[in-house]
Amino acid sequence: MSVAILRQGDVLIASIQSDLSDTEVIELRQQLAELVGSYRLRGIVIDVGALDVIDSFVTRALRAIVLTARLRGAETIIVGIAPEVAIAMVQFRLNLDPLRVALDLDEALAMLDRRNQRGAEDGG
Amino acid sequence: MDEERRQSNSDARTREHTEDRASESPEARSREEADDRSAEPSGGDDELLQELVAYLRENRTKLREEWAQRISDAELLQVMSDEEIFSEATEVYDNYMDALETGSIENLQTYARELSERIIPRGVETDEVLGIVLLLRDALARSLFARYQEDLGLLNRILDSYEPAANRIAVTVGVSFVEERERVIHEQQEAIRELSTPVLQLRDRLLILPIIGVLDTSRARQLTEQLLGAIRDNRATVVVIDITGVATIDRTVANHLVQTVEASRLMGASTILTGLSPDIAQTLVDLGVDLSMMKTVADLQGGLEEAERLAGYRAAAASDTET
């Protein structure tokens, strides 16, 4: 399976295992949308570490996930962007609003906890 | 580098001393017979060249002496001892003759590179190398004037052969030296570069990257790679980039810096830029560089304090524009 998704309480963790075709990206987006609709979640963490390339298509899909999740009160955090991929994304000038990023899963969960504690929505 | 090979007679000619010329062609023999000033060699430039090379070889000891004297008078190669100069001078002279005769500069190039490798660490400068080659050219030319002065027409033809070849030699030696010098400089620069962009872990999750010296594109690239790797390895959330030690940056490097900050953000770290001189600050403004993505603090101390505050509890967003 190309994406492993598990639910840890009210947080969804999606781990991409290998490079995804566009169809698989869309499937992932649909799957997450369904899950966000079925459960009361406060956060989704998507690990993109296995993606050697994050291009405009993947970025658009991630953006769509973020917005969909937000409508249901869940915050999405992308983790695992490798140095070279970060450079490519920046040089490409991909539009990265409103993606939230953290270095890894631990960081992302900590981030979600902090938001939860603060109880208010962060600006930006 | 291309070689000029004189295809005609010269390939076949041996480079023996004058005594062995008896075994050669009629032209060569007639030259041997007419080894006095009034003799006029038949044939074209090629034969003239061979004749003058033979003459220069024959008078090698004397001419090398004159050359060494000129070098000494010009106060060149002072870092080298007399024995060293003698030994190198002999080699240069012989290589010079070969190059004149065959028209091929390949051996000369090899020798010039090796010579450069030897003398560059000794501190020999470019002007000295060019100087001694030109002094040799002059010494040889003078002796040709002396020999052929009775016959201006012949002298002109001799010089027509000699000058282009001699100039080519000078250029070859000069260029080889300069290239070798550049290679050494860049080797050194590379070594310095590796040493001088250390990313230091100041505290848990807090990195500092002090940049000192010239910041060019290739160094900026290396810096970015090191920084992003360090962010990953140290799980850093805040990075302080200090450019107190950088005098100027251009548009390309400034943009590269901004991209580095943005890429760091994509890895979950926020960046504080410290130590901007008024000059660099103005340059960035003039260039219209977008600084909204990063925090800038005038001095390192302030930057570190801000970094510690941030590292405590703040989370980074991919396109955060908090000030």
Next chain:
Amino acid sequence: MADEVRVRIDGDADLVTARAEGRAMAERLGFPRPDPTLIATAISEIARNIVMHAGRGEIILEPFEDANRYGIVVTAVDEGPGIRDVEAALRDDVSGRGGLGLGLPGARRLMDDFELESNAGTGTTVTMRKWRFRDELARLREERRRGA
């Protein structure tokens, strides 16, 4: 050509192959990081255009070199409907979403050379190149040549 690699593009699964082959060749040619990723990303964009707008086509990867440089040439060929407004396709939008959504301006930013040839009705060919100087000396030589 001996070192050439061709990837048929018939569907989006082929994008995965194209990216992987591009990265592999770049690494084999000795491109330092992050270039292989930049190249693979640019390939992803132009290969997707083939799927989206022409249905099928081909990505051709070739190494190239000259006295001072080594590099890779990526060509994307299709016989699709073509791009009517090439200028708009290449235009860099301030918001970052310009270029008719074809990702061409972005791909261009990742590569060193970029050419687009498209005729309405006959197809599109995108040729991109990325290269590096062999060493510092080669770079100086080239700079001098350009400056002179």
